[in-house]
Amino acid sequence: MSRPGTLGWLLRRAAAFAVLAAGTAAFESSARETELDPAGVWSCLMYGASGNQRFYLGLAEDGGARMARPAEAHDGQWRDLGQWRRLRDRLEFDDVRNGRLFTASLHRQDLGGTWLGVRDRGGWWCAARALALGDEPPAAVGLLESLVPAIMASPNYPRSAIRDAKEGRTVSCFIVTGAGEIRRPAVLESTDDVFREPTLEAVVRSRYRSWGDDDATLPACRSFTFELGIDG
Amino acid sequence: MSRFLLGGVAAMLTAAAAWAQPESRTVLGERTPLLAAGADAIRAGRYEDGIRLTAEGLATEILTPQLRAAALANLCAAHAAKGDPDAAIAFCDEAVAIDASNWRAYSNRSYAWWLKGMYAEATADIDAAAKIAPRAPQVREIRGLINEKTLQPRVTMENRQ
Numbered sequence: 001m002s003r004p005g006t007l008g009w010l011l012r013r014a015a016a017f018a019v020l021a022a023g024t025a026a027f028e029s030s031a032r033e034t035e036l037d038p039a040g041v042w043s044c045l046m047y048g049a050s051g052n053q054r055f056y057l058g059l060a061e062d063g064g065a066r067m068a069r070p071a072e073a074h075d076g077q078w079r080d081l082g083q084w085r086r087l088r089d090r091l092e093f094d095d096v097r098n099g100r101l102f103t104a105s106l107h108r109q110d111l112g113g114t115w116l117g118v119r120d121r122g123g124w125w126c127a128a129r130a131l132a133l134g135d136e137p138p139a140a141v142g143l144l145e146s147l148v149p150a151i152m153a154s155p156n157y158p159r160s161a162i163r164d165a166k167e168g169r170t171v172s173c174f175i176v177t178g179a180g181e182i183r184r185p186a187v188l189e190s191t192d193d194v195f196r197e198p199t200l201e202a203v204v205r206s207r208y209r210s211w212g213d214d215d216a217t218l219p220a221c222r223s224f225t226f227e228l229g230i231d232g
Numbered sequence: 233m234s235r236f237l238l239g240g241v242a243a244m245l246t247a248a249a250a251w252a253q254p255e256s257r258t259v260l261g262e263r264t265p266l267l268a269a270g271a272d273a274i275r276a277g278r279y280e281d282g283i284r285l286t287a288e289g290l291a292t293e294i295l296t297p298q299l300r301a302a303a304l305a306n307l308c309a310a311h312a313a314k315g316d317p318d319a320a321i322a323f324c325d326e327a328v329a330i331d332a333s334n335w336r337a338y339s340n341r342s343y344a345w346w347l348k349g350m351y352a353e354a355t356a357d358i359d360a361a362a363k364i365a366p367r368a369p370q371v372r373e374i375r376g377l378i379n380e381k382t383l384q385p386r387v388t389m390e391n392r393q
Contacts, residue, residue: 047392054393147393157385163376165383171392202389221392228383 035106038084038091041131042111043142045219047171048122054143057111057126058133059084065093068137070144076136109184112173112219123188125173127217145211147176147220153205155198155224167228168192170199173221178212188221199224264293267303274310283310301331308340317344335364335371342374351382 042057056073058066063085066078084093091111092103102124104113112125129138161168168191175183185203187196203222211218266289274282289295290303304327311320324341327334342357355378361371 045393052392147391149391152389152391154389155387157387159380162383162385163379165375165379173392218393223390223392225388225390227386227388228379229386230382230384 035089036108036111038086038104038106038111039133041129041133041138042126043129043138043218044112044124044126045173045221046115046122046124047221047223048115048117049120056129056137056143058137059091059093060133064133066133066137067095070140073137073140073143078135078137108186110173110175110186110219112186112188114188123171123173123221125188125219125221127175127219130215145218147180147211147218148209149206150180150209151205151207152222153202155195155202155226157226158194158198161192161194161226162228165228166192166194166226168195168226169223170195170226171221171223172199172203173219174203176208176211176218176220178210178214178216180208180210182206182208183217189223195224195226264289264295264299266293267295267299267306270303271306274306274313277313279310279314283307286310297330298334301327301334301337304330305334305337305340308337308344312340312344312347315347317347320344320347333364335361335368338364339368339370339374342378346374346377346381349381351378354378355382 038059039061040059042059044055044057046053046055053069055070056068056078058064058068058078060066063083065081065084067081068078072079079097081093081095084091086106089106090103091106091113092101094101095115099118100115101117102113102115104111104124110126111128112123114123115121129142131138160166169189170187170191171189172185173188174185177183182203185200187199190196190199202224206222208220266285270282270284270286270289272282273279273285276282286303286307290300290307295303304323308320308324308327311317311323321341321344324337324344327337328341331337338357338361342354342361345351345354345357354374358371358375358378361368362375365371
């Protein structure tokens with residue numbers, strides 16, 4: 001029996017987690033028939049209870065995986081993650097140093113999914129960089145760009161959810177273009193399917209301030225908490 | 233909503249029939265033709281006819297306490313459907329006093345309270361109905377109406393980047 005926090009323990013937890021992730025992926029708005037090719041350099045966002053973190057992810061054709069957070073990118077260093085694995089229509093890799101297992105469905109248009117740690121969990125989402133995996137990660141400045149919301153559309157609380165007194169939470173992730181437009185939103189987490197559609201509708205009605213050139217893209221996510229209070 | 237409640241009226245008579253004559257609903261209809269005709273009229277949206285026939289049945293037909301309570305609950309539903317919640321509540325009160333297990337009387341009275349905007353009372357009655365018939369569609373429907381009036385939705389958003 002593996003001890004909590006070890007890679008074996010993580011992998012076993014991941015098996016159960018993957019079933020959940022696979023089931024969730026079936027409903028993704030951006031789900032598609034063809035599989036995503038994960039090889040390349042990605043500009044990613046990781047979120048969780050402890051906060052958000054941008055990083056570069058390099059996935060080599062031969063299965064090698066590397067990560068560079070802003071400080072590492074600033075130093076021109078990749079951190080080796082070992083091998084990434086393709087399991088049917090899923091990709092996964094480990095960040096052993098931080099005790100996290102990352103999984104992603106390859107049936108989406110963008111790379112991303114969920115991560116599972118020893119004590120917490122969260123999601124991650126990536127925008128493709130048109131770069132081959134090199135010895136050095138892209139410039140750290142690419143991870144420091146701040147996205148400023150221009151329009152944050154609020155979802156309509158579904159009437160059926162009010163009638164059934166349902167509360168819940170969703171997370172949608174998407175790509176933000178240099179012009180601030182939102183592309184390919186997907187619902188990464190949802191406590192109840194009733195909240196999916198209003199979440200996506202709100203996201204597509206939102207936008208960010210222009211922050212870069214036409215070819216630039218950044219991943220971003222937005223969480224929504226649907227709550228009901230007692231009147232009076 | 234009225235039509236939905238009236239759907240409940242028909243089911244109510246079915247249930248009442250089951251209490252009175254488990255072996256045959258037809259026999260019950262023969263023994264209480266006015267109540268049966270009244271329920272049919274209410275179900276068809278002819279409330280005045282339904283109220284008149286049901287009142288006549290209550291006055292002239294031989295009824296078990298359960299069937300009397302069911303007929304009173306029908307009158308309650310008909311008055312609520314007409315938009316007269318005060319009259320409806322009086323009949324439901326009488327129904328509940330005779331048969332405290334008649335969940336339709338509670339749910340009909342809940343709807344009448346809802347019409348009056350008295351949501352605390354509506355909630356108490358729908359809670360009582362739900363204890364007896366937790367899976368009844370009418371109970372869920374009226375609970376939904378109350379929730380729409382009493383629950384304040386709020387959505388908070390957090391950007392992740």
